[in-house]
Amino acid sequence: MPTSLWSVVGRVPWTLWTVLSVGVALFSYRYVIGVGPFPEEITGNLLALPWLAIHAAVASTALLVAPLQFITRLRNRHPRLHRIVGRVYVVACLLGGLTGLPLAWGATAGPIATAGFGLLAILWIVTTTLAWRHAVARRITAHRQWMIRSVSLTAAGIMLRVYLGVLLALPVEFGDGYRVIAFLCWVPNIVLAELYIRAKWPRRATAVMA
8 A cells, every 4th residue: 555545544543533532522511501402311410510510621621632642743843732732631631530430429320330430530540640640751652652541541431422322222221221331431442542552562561551
């Protein structure tokens, strides 16, 4: 395959991810401005007030800026901008994880959903913190690896909406499906991220886990 054509094909996953991230982010800001529609299973959360609007604001911001951090040309030509956007992403993810914890606790689908969303929130905080720590220490390879893990969890916001749409079209009791989605929206993401990391850095993937 010619190099130019390969470069175009290689942009497809990033382009699709960017379109979905921006679309979900902008649509999710409705929780901040108070303009529906609002799914009952989301607004019915026992701790929706005040955490839902805050979580929607910061998680949507993380989705909005995450694709920018993977533009190589932007990172190389404008490193200061890359660092500024990176700080916005880190703060958004940490606040998203922290506000996600009470929302997980208030999930009306029961303890399984609480466990799924709670683990997502904790791992989101951990992976993003490690990505930031490695960036500050100038351990660039480790930083990139942990950023991939963090972003795979950020993308749970996309997959949640995808699976909810599929669930509504299936003859399945909503509560049962929602409990599955609490894990399905992020577990495959982090598994695929780990497989990608170990394929791209086979000798260093385990050396930078700390």
